Every structure is written in C-alpha cells, then in structure tokens.
Amino acid sequence: MMTELSSSKLMVSLVQTAMALPCFLLGLPSGVLADLFDKKRLLFITQLGSLSVCVLLLIFAFLDYLSAWPLLILTFALGSFNALSMAAWLSSTIQLAPTGQLSAAFALNSISPNVGRVIGPALAGLCIAFFGVTTLFASVSISFLLVLLLISSLKPVKREGFLPPERLWTGMMNGLRYIRHTQQQRMALRYVFMFDLSGCALWALLPLIAKNQLNLDANGYGLLLGSLGIGAIISATQLPNLLNRVSIRKLVVSSSVIYAGVMMCIPFIQNTLVVCCMLVVAGACWVGVNTSAGTVIQSTAAAWVRARVASIQLLVIMGAMALGAIIWGLVGDHIALNYTFVVAGLCLISGVSVSGKQPLKMGSEADFSSVKAPEFQPILLEIGMDEGPVAVEIDYLVSPSGKQEFLKIAHNVGTIRRRNGALKWRLYRDLSQPDHYAERFIVRSWSEYLRQRERATQADKLDALKLKQYQFNPQGDTQRFVAVL
Numbered sequence: 001m002m003t004e005l006s007s008s009k010l011m012v013s014l015v016q017t018a019m020a021l022p023c024f025l026l027g028l029p030s031g032v033l034a035d036l037f038d039k040k041r042l043l044f045i046t047q048l049g050s051l052s053v054c055v056l057l058l059i060f061a062f063l064d065y066l067s068a069w070p071l072l073i074l075t076f077a078l079g080s081f082n083a084l085s086m087a088a089w090l091s092s093t094i095q096l097a098p099t100g101q102l103s104a105a106f107a108l109n110s111i112s113p114n115v116g117r118v119i120g121p122a123l124a125g126l127c128i129a130f131f132g133v134t135t136l137f138a139s140v141s142i143s144f145l146l147v148l149l150l151i152s153s154l155k156p157v158k159r160e161g162f163l164p165p166e167r168l169w170t171g172m173m174n175g176l177r178y179i180r181h182t183q184q185q186r187m188a189l190r191y192v193f194m195f196d197l198s199g200c201a202l203w204a205l206l207p208l209i210a211k212n213q214l215n216l217d218a219n220g221y222g223l224l225l226g227s228l229g230i231g232a233i234i235s236a237t238q239l240p241n242l243l244n245r246v247s248i249r250k251l252v253v254s255s256s257v258i259y260a261g262v263m264m265c266i267p268f269i270q271n272t273l274v275v276c277c278m279l280v281v282a283g284a285c286w287v288g289v290n291t292s293a294g295t296v297i298q299s300t301a302a303a304w305v306r307a308r309v310a311s312i313q314l315l316v317i318m319g320a321m322a323l324g325a326i327i328w329g330l331v332g333d334h335i336a337l338n339y340t341f342v343v344a345g346l347c348l349i350s351g352v353s354v355s356g357k358q359p360l361k362m363g364s365e366a367d368f369s370s371v372k373a374p375e376f377q378p379i380l381l382e383i384g385m386d387e388g389p390v391a392v393e394i395d396y397l398v399s400p401s402g403k404q405e406f407l408k409i410a411h412n413v414g415t416i417r418r419r420n421g422a423l424k425w426r427l428y429r430d431l432s433q434p435d436h437y438a439e440r441f442i443v444r445s446w447s448e449y450l451r452q453r454e455r456a457t458q459a460d461k462l463d464a465l466k467l468k469q470y471q472f473n474p475q476g477d478t479q480r481f482v483a484v485l
Contacts, residue, residue: 011068011072012204012205012207012208012329014072014325014326014329015071015072015075017321017322017325017326018072018073018075018076018079019075019076019078019079019082019318021076021079021318021319021322022076022079022080022082022083022318023079023082023083023086023314023315023317023318023319023322024315024318024319024322025080025083026080026083026084027083027086027087027311027312027314027315027318027319028172028175028176028308028311028312028315029084029168029172029311030083030084030085030086030087030088030307030311031087031175031307031308031309031310031311031312032166032168032171032172032175032307032308032311033084033087033088033168034087034088034091034307034308034311035087035091035171035304035305035306035307035308036165036166036171037165039088039091039092040151040154040155042084042085042088043085043088043089043092043151044148044151044152046081046082046084046085046088047081047085047144047147047148047151048148049077049080049081049084050078050081050082050085050144051141051144051145051148053074053077053078053081054078054137054140054141054144055141056074057071057074057078057137058134058137058138058141060074061133061134061137062134066133083314083318086310086311086314087307087308087310087311087314088307090298090306090307090310091306091307091310123229124136124225125221125222125223125224125225125226126222126225126226127139127222128222129217129219129221129222130219163385163447163450163451163454164385164447166451170444170448171308172308174305174308174421175305175308175309175311175312176312177418177419177421178301178302178305178308178309178419178420179309179312180419181415181416181418181419182300182301182419183358184296184297184300184360184361184363185296185297185300185301185309187296187355187358187360188293188294188296188297188360189293189297189312189313189316190355191252191256191289191293191352191355191360192289192290192293192294192313192316192317192320193316193319193320194320194348194351194352194354194355195252195256195259195289195290195320195348195351195352196290196316196317196320196321196324197320197321197323197324197327197347197348197351198260198324198344198345198347198348198351199256199259199260199263199286199289199324199344199348200320200321200324200325200328201263201324201328201340201341201344202263202266202282202341202344203321203325204321204324204325204328204329205328205329205332205337205340205341206221206224206225207221208332208337209224209266209267209275209337210224212337213267213270213337214270214272214275216272220272223272223276224275224276224279227275227276227277227279227280227283228279228280228282228283228286229283230280230283231279231280231281231282231283231284231285231286231287232283232284232286232287234280234283234284235283235284235285235286235287235288235291236287236291239287239288239291239292242288243292243295243362247359247360248292248293248295248296248359248360248361248362249358249359249360251288251292252288252289252292252293252352252360253352255284255285255288255289255292256285256289256348256349256352257349257352258281258285259281259282259285259286259289259348260345260346260348260349261345262278262279262281262282262285263282263341263344263345263348264341264342264344264345264346265278266278266279266282266341267337267338267340267341267342268338290317292360293360294313295362296360296361296362296363297309297310297313298310298313299362299363299364300362300363301363302370302455302457303370304370304451304454304455305455328340328344331343331344364459370454370455370456370457370458371456371457371458371460371461381482383446383482384446385445385446385447386445386446386447387445387446387482388443388444388445388446388448388449388482388483389423389442389443389444389445389482389483390442390443390444390445390446390448390449390480390481390482390483391440391441391442391480391481391482391483392440392441392442392443392449392478392479392480392481393438393439393440393478393479393480393481394438394439394440394471394477394478394479395436395437395438395439395471395472395477396410396436396437396438396439396467396470396471396472397435397436397437397470397471397472398435398437398470399435400435402470406437406467406470407427409463409466409467409470410427410437410439410467412463413439413463413464413467414427414439414441416456416460416463416464417441417452418441420452420455420456420460421443421444421448421449421451421452421455422441422442422443422452423441423442423443423444424441424442425439425440425441425442426439426440426441427439427440428440437470446482449480
C-alpha cells in the first residue's frame with residue numbers, strides 16, 4: 001500500500017519499522033505487566049485499542065483521506081497495542097497447557113507468531129488485490145471484535161503467591177537479570193538478532209522487488225507474500241519432526257545460510273515463478289530459525305518470568321527488524337537494489353557465524369516447573385517488605401578432596417541465586433580455617449528475598465540440595481541480615 005502512496009524506498013521500509021519499533025520500546029514493560037497482573041484484562045484493553053485504530057484506518061480509507069504519514073502513524077499505534085498484548089498471549093498459551101504437554105505448547109508458542117508474521121501480510125495482500133483496502137480494514141476490525149468476544153468468555157486466572165506485585169522497574173530489571181544468567185537464552189537471542197537484522201531486508205524491500213523488478217501490481221505482490229506464507233506453513237508442519245532428528249544449532253545455521261543464498265539470488269531473477277519458488281524456501285527458513293531459537297528461549301524460562309522472557313524475545317526480533325528496515329532502506333536509497341540484497345545476505349552469514357558455536361538445547365520440565373519454597377527459621381525482628389538490602393550468609397565445611405566438586409556446585413548455585421534476584425553473590429574462604437567457606441549474597445529488599453525463594457524450579461532445588469550436604473548444620477545454618485545504615 002505504501003508503494004502507491006510514496007515512491008521513497010525509505011518510506012516503504014518504515015512501514016515495517018512502524019510495526020516493529022513499538023515492540024522494541026514497549027516489549028519488556030508489557031512482559032512485566034503480563035507476569036504481574038490479570039492477563040484477561042490486559043488483553044481486553046489492548047485488543048480494544050487495536051480495534052479503535054483499525055476503525056480509524058477504515059474511515060480514512062473509505063473517505064479516501066489515507067496518505068503516507070497518516071498510514072505510518074496509525075500503523076505505529078496498531079503496533080504499540082500489539083506490543084503490549086504479545087507477551088500476555090504467549091504466556092497465556094503456556095498457562096492453559098495441560099501437564100505433560102508443556103514442551104508441545106512451547107513449540108506452538110514459537111511457531112504461531114512466526115507463521116502469523118508471514119501469513120498475515122500474505123492474506124492482507126490478497127485481500128487488497130481482490131477486494132480493496134476498505135474491505136481489508138473492515139475485515140480486520142471484525143476480527144478484533146471477535147477476539148474481544150472470545151476474551152470476554154475466558155475466566156480470569158488468580159495470581160499465585162501472597163507477596164505484593166513487583167514494581168514495574170524492578171520487574172524489568174529482574175527479567176533482564178534472568179536472561180543475563182541463562183546461557184541458552186543469551187545464545188538463542190544472539191542468533192535471532194543477527195539473523196533478523198539482515199534477513200528483514202527481504203521483507204522491507206520486497207514491495208520494490210514486485211514493483212520495479214518484476215513489474216507486478218498489487219495482485220502480484222500478494223502472490224509473492226503468499227509464497228512466503230506457503231513456505232512458513234510447510235516449515236511449521238515439518239519443524240517438530242526436524243527438531244527430533246537434527247540438532248537445533250545445525251538447523252538454525254543451515255536455515256540461515258540457505259535464506260541468505262535465496263536473498264542474494266532473488267534480485268537477479270526476472271521470472272516471477274522462479275522468484276515465488278525461492279520465496280517458499282525463504283519463508284520456510286525464516287520460520288525455521290525464529291521458531292527453533294524461540295523454543296529454546298521459552299522452554300528454559302521459569303514460570304514466574306515467562307512473559308518477561310517472551311517479551312524480551314519479541315523485543316529482540318522486532319528491534320532487529322525495525323533497525324534492519326531503516327538500515328536497508330537507507331542502503332537501498334544509495335546503491336542499486338540488487339547490491340543491497342547481496343550486502344544483506346553477506347552480513348547475515350557473517351552475523352550468524354560469529355554468534356557462537358556452543359549447542360542450543362531445549363529445556364526440560366524441571367527447568368521451568370516451580371517447587372514449594374522450604375520453611376526457614378523464624379525471624380525475631382519485625383521487618384517491612386521494602387526494607388533492605390538483605391544480606392544472606394551460609395557456612396560450609398569442605399574437605400580438601402571434595403573441594404573441586406564443591407566449587408563446581410557452588411558456581412552453579414551462584415548463577416541460580418543471581419538469576420532469581422540476587423544483586424551480588426560471592427563465595428569466600430576462611431583464612432584461619434581453610435576448610436571453612438562462606439556463601440554471601442545480597443538482594444534488594446526483604447520482599448525480593450522472599451520472592452527469590454518462591455522462584456526456585458525443580459532443577460534449582462536439585463543443585464541447592466547438592467550444595468546443602470556441605471553445610472555446617474544442614475538443619476539451620478543460614479544467617480540473614482538487613483542493612484541499617
């Protein structure tokens with residue numbers, strides 16, 4: 001649609017930026033809101049906002065007042081409401097999954113947005129081609145109305161735990177800290193960012209391929225988007241089987257290289273049928289990379305931070321696409337279109353090759369299933385929830401023969417402490433008694449310490465039990481201090 005309203009390559013690519021940038025700006029706050037508050041209410045408000053924007057677009061299109069900048073601004077507004085709802089949608093899917101089917105739900109969670117990102121534009125292009133812009137906006141408005149009716153029928157889920165909700169800023173920092181101390185999530189996010197940053201050139205500049213290279217009208221552009229959608233569907237149906245037979249890293253790297261090769265070849269081909277066939281391959285690879293990495297990210301996230309992790313994943317994807325659309329739009333304004341695609345393809349291959357060589361692995365149910373926090377010694381001093389910082393000290397007695405094993409276990413537990421909320425963590429050795437070690441960590445407040453205990457998963461508990469056998473007194477050896485000055 002933007003190609004008919006403006007001839008600037010930058011304006012065309014900014015449409016993708018207008019949809020992706022809100023996810024970069026609002027993604028993390030939306031994840032905190034979804035983790036802490038009623039998801040049903042959040043979804044209802046955001047979908048009502050999306051409906052309002054679509055109605056405005058419908059009115060502008062019907063009155064023939066729609067121009068380039070109003071389209072861009074309203075697209076940004078629609079992207080903002082979408083950004084605020086995505087984390088809630090993703091975490092709700094996991095929350096509704098039956099026990100034993102969580103791994104399948106993670107895969108579905110990763111597949112659905114990536115497939116939708118491909119098929120949605122394809123259906124929109126076909127609708128514009130055959131029925132016009134007004135019909136498209138009317139159909140989308142009706143769809144949002146139906147979604148509102150569906151949300152109204154859902155039962156609200158009661159929030160677990162007795163502690164008050166986290167503050168927005170604290171919740172955001174806790175989400176970032178969690179990913180910082182989860183190696184698999186960091187690696188998967190690096191792959192996603194490097195792939196989408198360069199790979200989005202195909203999405204951002206595909207309208208120009210249709211118009212300038214293949215001389216296609218709106219119907220032809222819809223055909224190109226449909227080809228990407230077909231590839232996405234094929235990938236979505238075959239991906240679960242591939243993940244069982246091929247390592248995730250091998251699947252991600254091979255799909256990235258194939259996608260880059262397709263992207264570099266497309267601008268040199270003048271045959272529409274051949275381009276469509278190559279776009280089928282590109283659509284399959286796009287979904288393959290983002291879904292495989294997304295499954296790793298979500299399956300290694302604990303329940304208490306799941307929406308925040310999902311929002312950070314979306315933040316990385318949309319941020320990379322928003323930034324990439326601007327970069328490749330500017331590059332396309334200064335060099336020929338075919339060379340723009342070649343440069344983007346080479347950057348994609350280079351980016352993925354430097355993203356890491358360690359294997360990507362899906363998490364097990366023990367990685368995200370919570371356990372009941374153990375009881376601890378009662379405190380004699382009255383303390384408010386916001387008082388702090390709180391320091392915790394645990395003493396250990398380690399024989400020389402068990403030192404290396406102890407240090408290995410302690411390192412893993414230290415990572416868990418920091419991931420679940422500790423601001424600082426250290427392991428000290430007593431200079432006067434070499435077999436005496438002291439673990440010390442600091443959390444922001446008493447409420448954050450209690451939350452840290454609630455956040456432990458089954459896998460965390462197993463590591464903590466291994467370390468507990470070295471304590472001076474396993475029955476009660478933990479000391480807790482609150483700052484007074």
